Amino acid sequence: MINDLEKVVSLCKRRGFIFPGSEIYGGLANTWDYGPLGVELKNNVRKMWWQKVVQERNDIVGLDSAILMHPKVWEASGHLAGFTDPLVDCLSCKKRFRADHLLEAKGLKPDFEPDNALTDIRCPECDGKLGSVRNFNLMFKTFIGPVEEQTSKVFLRPETAQGIFVNFKNVLESMRKRLPFGIAQTGKSFRNEITPGNFTFRTREFEQMEMEFFVKPGTDEEWFETWKNFMWEWFNNLGVKESSLRFYEHPKEKLSHYSKRTVDLEYNFPWGWGELWGCANRTDFDLKQHAKFSGQELDYRDPETNEVVVPYVIEPALGLDRAVLAFLVDAFEEVEARSGEEDGKHETELVLRLHKSLAPIKVAILPLSKKEPLANLAKEIQADLSKEFMTQYDETQSIGKRYRRQDEIGTPYCVTVDFDSLEDKKVTVRDRDTMAQERIDLAELKNYLKDKFNN
Numbered sequence: 001m002i003n004d005l006e007k008v009v010s011l012c013k014r015r016g017f018i019f020p021g022s023e024i025y026g027g028l029a030n031t032w033d034y035g036p037l038g039v040e041l042k043n044n045v046r047k048m049w050w051q052k053v054v055q056e057r058n059d060i061v062g063l064d065s066a067i068l069m070h071p072k073v074w075e076a077s078g079h080l081a082g083f084t085d086p087l088v089d090c091l092s093c094k095k096r097f098r099a100d101h102l103l104e105a106k107g108l109k110p111d112f113e114p115d116n117a118l119t120d121i122r123c124p125e126c127d128g129k130l131g132s133v134r135n136f137n138l139m140f141k142t143f144i145g146p147v148e149e150q151t152s153k154v155f156l157r158p159e160t161a162q163g164i165f166v167n168f169k170n171v172l173e174s175m176r177k178r179l180p181f182g183i184a185q186t187g188k189s190f191r192n193e194i195t196p197g198n199f200t201f202r203t204r205e206f207e208q209m210e211m212e213f214f215v216k217p218g219t220d221e222e223w224f225e226t227w228k229n230f231m232w233e234w235f236n237n238l239g240v241k242e243s244s245l246r247f248y249e250h251p252k253e254k255l256s257h258y259s260k261r262t263v264d265l266e267y268n269f270p271w272g273w274g275e276l277w278g279c280a281n282r283t284d285f286d287l288k289q290h291a292k293f294s295g296q297e298l299d300y301r302d303p304e305t306n307e308v309v310v311p312y313v314i315e316p317a318l319g320l321d322r323a324v325l326a327f328l329v330d331a332f333e334e335v336e337a338r339s340g341e342e343d344g345k346h347e348t349e350l351v352l353r354l355h356k357s358l359a360p361i362k363v364a365i366l367p368l369s370k371k372e373p374l375a376n377l378a379k380e381i382q383a384d385l386s387k388e389f390m391t392q393y394d395e396t397q398s399i400g401k402r403y404r405r406q407d408e409i410g411t412p413y414c415v416t417v418d419f420d421s422l423e424d425k426k427v428t429v430r431d432r433d434t435m436a437q438e439r440i441d442l443a444e445l446k447n448y449l450k451d452k453f454n455n
């Protein structure tokens, strides 16, 4: 784990994980593009979430709902009226701040009335006078069709959850589900954040992985505990150190309008603890609101007792970009130059100790010579392995440098093809973490690697 975020940002740019958005035009502040390795890492994180939340369970199904939804959705959900942050401008330097954050930083309760000025607080940047507090809605607006008028106004969704609630009946009926059951989806959400920052931690366009678990009222508190523990175990099973994780219980007076209880799983990022995954008991708020605004019944009839209930909802909601950032920070390790492999030019090396299932490249194929017949054999090996794994072929520079390049991007195994390989039909497999090297029969190689990734 690293406590200097800049080193992670620099690795991400240098090695093709994450680039600044629109860079050739001078960038667009706080936008980020995932590069060739970043997209693999992000896909792997999403895949591991989907595997545990959907694939391995009989009681949860998937969904992929539209980003643009009927504007009434956001009236019903409370986002139109209440999804706001208190914004304050400095009258001198014109910088913008979250009013609640400024008060909290001074140890004061974030109590204020909109349109009032913050008394006794000056601009943290230039000590200038601050203007009055304005509530700012975080939803991005756009228009459907060519005419920009009130009736064609729509919003980019600020959470994926509402797409699940509006499809509750569709899924219930088409999949013949019984309580308790869940609906999961991943996808982009948009929030016009006042203070984005800390790399990909808070951005205006991000991806969420949310699951709404519908339960019988009265069983909600028990299910809350189950999903809260699930969140911890998921990160821990993917290698995140327990000492970097903690739970944060939201105080009652700070709960969102829909929540009876919220607990966040937090990660100790280089700048301090930050929310990764929120678990909320949303009660029957959303289904009741959508029933009221749409005029449709969104309840559940128990097929055995005939009892009709509006289910309660437990919602574990995770940010994919934040999860990727936490995995990168947690895996980042600077080690002393490793014996026998250094070329004597530097004292420290970087090893990205990503969990094998998350590593963007699973196997690197490294021929000791660029020339035939070795290159031919190495390419044949890559063609075969690439049917099973994400691979990379690297033939340039010394083998020590090539190992280091793979360590930096977290590749768990390197397969070295040497001159003996032509004779004995064996290759050397080198392990990223232990640096142990094993000579493996080519005929056994794929199964050997499959075993390694399954254990």
Ligand code: GAP
Binding pocket: 158, 159, 160, 161, 191, 193, 200, 201, 202, 203, 204, 205, 206, 207, 208, 210, 275, 276, 277, 278, 315, 317, 318, 319, 320, 321, 322
């Ligand atoms: N449906 C509930 C919901 O959206 P949230 O706590 O606002 O709850 C869930 O968001 C998760 O989405 C957060 O825990 C965080 O990981 C991620 N997230 C929220 N805002 C974000 C932002 N501006 N940038 C990146 N990730 C964000």
